[in-house]
Amino acid sequence: MSKQPTLADVRKWPATVSLPKAASALGCSARHLQERVRRGDSPVKTLPFGNRNVVITADLIRLLSGEVREAA
Numbered sequence: 001m002s003k004q005p006t007l008a009d010v011r012k013w014p015a016t017v018s019l020p021k022a023a024s025a026l027g028c029s030a031r032h033l034q035e036r037v038r039r040g041d042s043p044v045k046t047l048p049f050g051n052r053n054v055v056i057t058a059d060l061i062r063l064l065s066g067e068v069r070e071a072a
Helices: 007-011 019-026 030-039 057-064
Strands: 016-018 046-049 052-056
Touching (some): 007 057, 016 019, 019 030, 019 052, 019 057, 052 057
Antiparallel strands (some): 046 052
């Protein structure tokens, strides 16, 4: 089993990451995060990239650090 990444680790990630990588930082399964994206209630912003979605790392950092998301 791999270690859950810390906020310091996530801060070093590229601008976008895969759903499985983001899910590992959130402590949930990739399947759960994918379902949340599909339903439109993902806790992090995603971008469509081909036939998959990627997570915006800055938004993942915002969530993990407890910052409040601005209204869209």
